[in-house]
Amino acid sequence: MSISSYARRVRAALPLAAACAAFFLPSPVASSGDDVGYLLQTINSERITRHLRPLRLDSMLCRLAFEHAADMAARHYFAHTTPEGKDPFARMAAARYRFGYAAENLAVDRSIDSIARDFFLSPEHRANVLGPHYARVGIGAVYAPVGAIVVEDFSD
Numbered sequence: 001m002s003i004s005s006y007a008r009r010v011r012a013a014l015p016l017a018a019a020c021a022a023f024f025l026p027s028p029v030a031s032s033g034d035d036v037g038y039l040l041q042t043i044n045s046e047r048i049t050r051h052l053r054p055l056r057l058d059s060m061l062c063r064l065a066f067e068h069a070a071d072m073a074a075r076h077y078f079a080h081t082t083p084e085g086k087d088p089f090a091r092m093a094a095a096r097y098r099f100g101y102a103a104e105n106l107a108v109d110r111s112i113d114s115i116a117r118d119f120f121l122s123p124e125h126r127a128n129v130l131g132p133h134y135a136r137v138g139i140g141a142v143y144a145p146v147g148a149i150v151v152e153d154f155s156d
Contacts, residue, residue, distance in 0.1 A: 035112045035141045035148075036057075036062070036139045036140075036141060038112060038116065039112065039115075039116055039139050039141070039150065039152070040055070040057055040137065040139060042116040043055060043129050043137065043152075046120065046129065046130065047129070047130060050130060052130060052132055053135065055134060055135060055136060055137040055154070056135060056136050056137070057136075057137060057138070057139070058136035058137065058138050058155070059138075060095060060097050060138065061092075061097070061136055061137060061138020061153045061154075061155060062138040062139060062140060063095075063138070063140075064088075064091055064092060064095055064097065064138055064140075064153055065104075065138040065139055065140030065151040065152060065153045066138075066140030066141075066142070066151070067091075067140065068082075068088075068091065068140060068151045068153075069140040069141060069142045069149045069150065069151045070140070070142050072106075072149055072151075073142045073144035073146075073149055078106065078108060078149070079106075080104055080106060088102065088103075088104040088153060089102060092153070092155070097155070099155040099156060100133075100155075100156045101131070101133045101134065101154075101155065101156040102153070102154060102155045102156075103128040103131065103134070103153075103154045104128075104151065104152065104153050104154070105119055105125045105128050105129070105150075105151070105152040105154075106149075106150070106151055106152075107119060107125070107148075107149075107150045108146055108147050108148065108149045108150075109147050109148060110147045110148070111147075111148060112141065112148055112150070115148060115150045119152075128152070128154055129152075129154075131154060133156050134154040134155065134156060135155070135156055136154070136155045136156070137152060137153065137154050137155075138151075138152070138153040139151070139152050139153075140153075
């Protein structure tokens with residue numbers, strides 16, 4: 001895929017990115033669609049550089065990612081598993097989201113820029129971002145007193 005073709009796809013995905021960030025659970029701590037778009041662009045730029053197909057933003061995964069980020073901020077925890085014991089796969093199944101492969105990245109830092117960089121510095125997070133079997137991603141981000149909290153949910 002050429003860079004210009006990729007740029008057209010990113011521009012086309014930005015309205016969905018804004019919806020993922022703000023539509024599903026309006027909140028005073030919700031991040032902007034720009035943050036979601038920036039993270040998606042960062043992911044896909046690296047995937048294209050490595051000759052991997054870009055990920056598509058998935059509205060259901062965005063909702064799930066945003067709900068988890070907002071829940072962690074509201075209830076002051078930071079984990080893949082909720083206090084009730086629901087992991088990302090259980091949350092996807094409860095939403096009747098079908099997947100064969102799935103993964104989740106979590107991060108908290110002062111800025112979205114730092115989080116985007118940190119995902120590539122961590123071998124486990126980078127493996128999820130660059131997983132060749134993933135085709136979709138949902139990104140949820142909120143701002144809390146501890147900083148930006150980002151959840152990235154991946155699926156095939």
